[in-house]
Amino acid sequence: MEVPVTRYPRALVVLHWLVALLIVAAWFTGEGGRSVRVNPPVLHFAFGLSVLALVVPRLAIRLVRGAPALPETMSPLMKAAAKLGHGVFYLFMIGLPLSGWYAASRMGVPVSILGYTLPNLTSAVQGPAGLIGDLHEKGGTIILILAGLHVLIALWHHFVLRDGLLKRMSFSA
Numbered sequence: 001m002e003v004p005v006t007r008y009p010r011a012l013v014v015l016h017w018l019v020a021l022l023i024v025a026a027w028f029t030g031e032g033g034r035s036v037r038v039n040p041p042v043l044h045f046a047f048g049l050s051v052l053a054l055v056v057p058r059l060a061i062r063l064v065r066g067a068p069a070l071p072e073t074m075s076p077l078m079k080a081a082a083k084l085g086h087g088v089f090y091l092f093m094i095g096l097p098l099s100g101w102y103a104a105s106r107m108g109v110p111v112s113i114l115g116y117t118l119p120n121l122t123s124a125v126q127g128p129a130g131l132i133g134d135l136h137e138k139g140g141t142i143i144l145i146l147a148g149l150h151v152l153i154a155l156w157h158h159f160v161l162r163d164g165l166l167k168r169m170s171f172s173a
């Protein structure tokens with residue numbers, strides 16, 4: 001008899017927690033405006049680019065192995081909201097690093113990771129990065145707020161609904 005999948009594959013669990021840490025680290029190491037040109041936040045670039053690099057295998061595993069079905073106790077509306085929310089996170093995990101990389105290129109700041117300098121995404125301009133930089137900065141704050149909401153929802157499932165949702169994303173067997 002086929003056993004129903006009730007938890008995320010281990011690889012996705014590892015990637016989930018690693019990427020969560022990287023996003024928080026990218027947020028704390030972010031710099032805005034002038035100081036980016038004077039003293040490029042190399043750690044910020046490295047953390048953010050790691051998010052971009054890891055989202056590729058993460059999406060691939062997610063598409064091939066799928067996510068476990070959500071608890072039957074959740075209403076169709078809540079299930080749809082959860083899927084939408086997770087999809088929004090994926091968009092941010094791709095859009096944020098790319099917009100940051102683009103903003104850095106506009107500022108003429110070379111972007112490197114582990115000693116490798118990446119190509120510029122656009123030509124440099126005088127002055128601030130403009131709209132793309134603003135969108136990136138706002139996006140960086142929005143993803144952190146969404147992550148906070150996501151944590152509250154996870155805790156709600158764990159302590160109030162007690163439907164074992166947190167266990168689906170835990171390392172234990």
Ligand code: HEM
Nearest residue numbers: 026030031032033045048049097100101104129133137140
């Ligand atoms: C998940 C990944 C990322 C998050 C959460 C994030 C978050 C942020 C935040 C919150 C700021 C504003 C900091 C402040 O004003 O004090 C910022 C600025 C910036 N970030 Fe990121 N970032 C990410 C990835 C990247 C990447 C990969 C790059 C470049 C390769 C990058 C380049 C920049 C640049 C150039 C700015 C300054 C923009 C400006 O002043 O117009 N970021 N980032």
Ligand code: HEM
Nearest residue numbers: 012016020023062086089090147151154155165166168169
């Ligand atoms: C920046 C931080 C975070 C991001 C971007 C994030 C993103 C995601 C995404 C996209 C999923 C869907 C699964 C997937 O497709 O990989 C997910 C699931 C999950 N996350 Fe997070 N997460 C973050 C932090 C946290 C934290 C701190 C907790 C702890 C309470 C948490 C608890 C969970 C749980 C329990 C699930 C499983 C939900 C389910 O069963 O469908 N996440 N997260």
